[in-house]
Amino acid sequence: MAESGGDLSKATRVVSAHISVWKRMAEIWRSRELLIYLVRTEIKVKYKNSFLGLVWSMISPAMTLLIFFLVFQVILKNGMPNFVIFLFSGLLIWNFFQTGVQTATGVVVNNSGLVKKVSFPREILALASIGSAGVFFFFQSCVMVIFMIVLSSAPDWPLIPLLFLALAAVAVLASALAVFLSAVNVYMRDTQHLVEVLLTAWFWACPIVYSYQRTISKQLHYHHLVWLYFLNPVTPPVMTFQRVLYNIPIGRLTTPGHQLTAFLPPWPWTTYAVADLIILGISAVLFVGALMVFGRLEGNFAEEL
Amino acid sequence: MGNVAVDVQDVSKRFRLYHERYNSLKERLIHAGRTPYEDLWALRDVSFDVKEGETVGILGRNGSGKSTALKCICGVLQPTSGQVVVRGKLAGLLELGAGFQQELSGRENIYLNGSMLGMSKKDVDRVFDDVVEFAELGQFIDNQVKFYSSGMYVRLGFAVAVNVDPDVLVVDEVLAVGDERFQRKCMDRIKTFQKEGRTILFVSHSPDMVRSICDRAVVLSDGNLIGVGTPGEAVRLFRERLLEAGDVLALGIETPEVHDEGPGMPAELPTSIKVEGPQRDEHQDTTRPVRFTEIIPYFAANQDRRYLLPGETLIVRAAYQVTAPAQGVVFSIEVRDNSSSVLFMTDTEILGLGLDLPVGPGAIDFHFESLPLFDGAYDVVLGVAGKGGMLFDWQEPACRFEVMNPTRAVGVVAMPVRVALVPREWVDESTTAVGWANPAEAG
Numbered sequence: 177m178a179e180s181g182g183d184l185s186k187a188t189r190v191v192s193a194h195i196s197v198w199k200r201m202a203e204i205w206r207s208r209e210l211l212i213y214l215v216r217t218e219i220k221v222k223y224k225n226s227f228l229g230l231v232w233s234m235i236s237p238a239m240t241l242l243i244f245f246l247v248f249q250v251i252l253k254n255g256m257p258n259f260v261i262f263l264f265s266g267l268l269i270w271n272f273f274q275t276g277v278q279t280a281t282g283v284v285v286n287n288s289g290l291v292k293k294v295s296f297p298r299e300i301l302a303l304a305s306i307g308s309a310g311v312f313f314f315f316q317s318c319v320m321v322i323f324m325i326v327l328s329s330a331p332d333w334p335l336i337p338l339l340f341l342a343l344a345a346v347a348v349l350a351s352a353l354a355v356f357l358s359a360v361n362v363y364m365r366d367t368q369h370l371v372e373v374l375l376t377a378w379f380w381a382c383p384i385v386y387s388y389q390r391t392i393s394k395q396l397h398y399h400h401l402v403w404l405y406f407l408n409p410v411t412p413p414v415m416t417f418q419r420v421l422y423n424i425p426i427g428r429l430t431t432p433g434h435q436l437t438a439f440l441p442p443w444p445w446t447t448y449a450v451a452d453l454i455i456l457g458i459s460a461v462l463f464v465g466a467l468m469v470f471g472r473l474e475g476n477f478a479e480e481l
Numbered sequence: 482m483g484n485v486a487v488d489v490q491d492v493s494k495r496f497r498l499y500h501e502r503y504n505s506l507k508e509r510l511i512h513a514g515r516t517p518y519e520d521l522w523a524l525r526d527v528s529f530d531v532k533e534g535e536t537v538g539i540l541g542r543n544g545s546g547k548s549t550a551l552k553c554i555c556g557v558l559q560p561t562s563g564q565v566v567v568r569g570k571l572a573g574l575l576e577l578g579a580g581f582q583q584e585l586s587g588r589e590n591i592y593l594n595g596s597m598l599g600m601s602k603k604d605v606d607r608v609f610d611d612v613v614e615f616a617e618l619g620q621f622i623d624n625q626v627k628f629y630s631s632g633m634y635v636r637l638g639f640a641v642a643v644n645v646d647p648d649v650l651v652v653d654e655v656l657a658v659g660d661e662r663f664q665r666k667c668m669d670r671i672k673t674f675q676k677e678g679r680t681i682l683f684v685s686h687s688p689d690m691v692r693s694i695c696d697r698a699v700v701l702s703d704g705n706l707i708g709v710g711t712p713g714e715a716v717r718l719f720r721e722r723l724l725e726a727g728d729v730l731a732l733g734i735e736t737p738e739v740h741d742e743g744p745g746m747p748a749e750l751p752t753s754i755k756v757e758g759p760q761r762d763e764h765q766d767t768t769r770p771v772r773f774t775e776i777i778p779y780f781a782a783n784q785d786r787r788y789l790l791p792g793e794t795l796i797v798r799a800a801y802q803v804t805a806p807a808q809g810v811v812f813s814i815e816v817r818d819n820s821s822s823v824l825f826m827t828d829t830e831i832l833g834l835g836l837d838l839p840v841g842p843g844a845i846d847f848h849f850e851s852l853p854l855f856d857g858a859y860d861v862v863l864g865v866a867g868k869g870g871m872l873f874d875w876q877e878p879a880c881r882f883e884v885m886n887p888t889r890a891v892g893v894v895a896m897p898v899r900v901a902l903v904p905r906e907w908v909d910e911s912t913t914a915v916g917w918a919n920p921a922e923a924g
Contacts, residue, residue, distance in 0.1 A: 189571070191556045192564035210596040217593055221584040293579030295556035295571075296597050366506035475559035478552065479496055 193475050197467050203297040210296060214304035219311055233312045234319060237271055244385050255431035256387065256439060257424060261329045264320050265421035266384035266414045269342065271316060273350050273410055274375050276309030280354030281361050281371045288481035298477065299470055302354040306347065313343075320421070332423040335445050339420050341452045342413035349409055349459035356466040359473040362480050381405075382414050389441045409458065412451035415441070419448055484568065486649050486680040487531040487554060491563035494524040494549050494704075523549040526563070527706045529699050531649075533568075534678040538691035538712065540719045541701035547684045550701065551575065551653050554682065569648025569680075572598050576653070577638030583627040587618055590626055591641055598645040608644040615666075616640035636663060643670050650674060652683040668694075688716040688856055689891040713887045716856070720788060720885045769873045770805035771838060771865045776879040778861065788883040791895035792851050795882060797861055800844040801874075809868035810836040814847050817860045817878070818893070824859070853895045856886045 698715030813828035
């Protein structure tokens with residue numbers, strides 16, 4: 177349908193149970209404008225009729241940030257200098273991932289009216305959720321910049337491009353999960369709740385509120401479990417963000433004693449780059465797989481909803 | 482021209498009818514592998530094509546699979562097997578305003594809906610004013626659509642769909658929206674589409690609609706394609722299939738009200754009604770001495786066919802039993818259409834027939850020579866009364882018959898019409914007035 181073909185040779189479209197993944201991707205690409213509209217709609221609708229509007233998208237992460245800050249810095253006294261920046265850099269990318277996957281899971285079911293009546297590549301719905309999470313990511317990034325200026329915390333400027341690599345890896349990974357989960361959720365509505373619970377656990381499996389280097393790397397090495405920890409595909413991007421934005425590999429604690437402590441792993445930037453690239457690659461494969469699963473399940477959407 | 486715009490190739494669609502839905506994980510686990518379901522083939526190996534510039538109708542009863550077919554063509558449903566190839570941009574009107582976002586304004590929804598139908602922002606910019614004008618929304622265009630009246634809502638939906646400049650327009654019975662004027666506007670737009678050589682595929686319950694705008698029609702029954710042909714042929718096929726299935730209600734006709742005045746009326750409405758039973762014999766009351774026993778419609782032209790063609794002869798034969806001698810008996814007959822309006826009523830008194838009936842069985846025939854009716858199912862109501870209007874028996878409906886119109890003319894009354902051009906010399910060229918000189922001789 178998303179054809180604006182020339183007058184002479186009109187584009188053909190085939191409706192069948194067996195459409196190759198590449199054709200699906202081409203369809204998605206052709207509907208990119210629709211994707212933009214859907215993202216815009218989702219954001220507009222979310223904050224329509226609310227007095228503070230988009231500010232709400234900031235308040236909830238700000239609250240999380242404040243709570244973690246109070247708990248870990250003020251109460252537990254972890255002594256990390258500029259801990260807010262450390263927290264925020266990890267939360268920034270995690271929030272993107274979490275919001276995207278969480279909203280995408282229910283998106284096909286929530287838009288059943290559309291799915292049953294209008295023809296368009298349905299994957300777009302899941303991708304639009306990732307897209308709107310991306311918009312919120314952008315807003316939060318702006319707040320992050322303000323924080324960094326206020327606290328005069330400079331990022332590692334030459335490594336800024338790594339952020340985009342990490343972001344791309346997370347975006348593709350989140351898209352793969354989004355497409356897969358949104359389809360599965362049509363058949364098993366539990367998925368939505370399951371995903372919510374799993375994401376909470378997943379959050380703590382990532383070194384966001386604690387420093388990997390300072391807190392658990394020793395124990396992991398001792399038990400030879402480093403590989404297990406790094407099976408978590410969100411960890412490398414999170415650590416990349418911390419490496420670039422927090423940029424205090426080694427510093428003195430703010431607690432009495434002022435010992436010199438490593439807050440970030442002493443890895444060269446290439447380690448981050450390679451790790452993020454691997455995740456990006458795996459995510460791309462997963463994305464294709466997710467599209468295939470989606471294609472198989474899509475055939476019965478209209479009846480299941 | 483001549484190219485195939487929509488090619489439906491061996492499309493089958495299976496639905497699984499679950500006796501119970503198990504949508505949660507727990508239920509899925511408990512009932513793993515033995516979820517009870519039945520296969521329902523909504524479509525079975527349906528193949529047909531629609532040429533470019535053609536208008537094709539899909540006819541079928543409820544549940545015949547016509548909506549499923551349309552959804553497969555639009556791509557809302559995937560066929561279980563087979564495929565549909567669509568050449569050109571397709572705009573599907575399965576439901577007007579289906580893609581609307583309640584919270585957004587009309588303006589935003591036009592863009593959203595347009596992009597869903599495959600338009601770029603530039604395309605929408607170009608037709609935006611036309612859409613607003615067609616939908617007659619005026620200043621409401623910037624209001625949220627959730628505040629729209631249902632009429633405004635569907636008007637906007639239709640306006641967007643017809644302005645996306647589709648090569649193929651697919652319409653599911655959505656044209657019955659809005660007021661009469663807007664409906665006419667929609668029909669005009671569809672006719673313009675036809676003139677522009679676009680392809681239209683549409684489902685309708687109304688054979689009149691199919692007859693008046695379609696070039697061809699496809700008939701579906703229980704998921705099978707039973708015929709493709711000219712609208713007249715297709716409607717005939719469709720009617721025959723309805724009759725075969727014992728479904729006397731023709732398409733587009735609402736279920737008639739159940740007439741249960743008068744005791745002893747059967748609840749269902751068979752084509753011919755046998756009126757007998759022991760309780761009748763017990764009541765040998767002399768106040769109602771004439772009773773109908775059986776009423777049969779008889780198609781003089783072809784008794785095997787289960788419908789009449791316009792202009793054919795219908796004979797209604799009513800058998801009766803007289804239990805006491807009756808003088809001045811009046812039989813009355815009414816023909817009603819499906820909405821119970823009386824099309825025709827007469828009785829033997831009006832016809833100048835004085836009837837004195839002796840005791841015993843008898844029968845009376847009503848001959849309708851050349852029945853001037855078009856499509857529809859008609860009820861015959863019979864009554865018998867005695868002197869002074871004392872009603873002896875009343876059968877409503879006494880029997881039913883159907884008329885099938887093989888031509889493309891539409892309406893209620895089959896008026897015989899002869900057309901001839903007026904000879905050139907009769908036309909006064911200076912005033913273009915036509916001399917009214919004896920048109921009867923003109924032919």
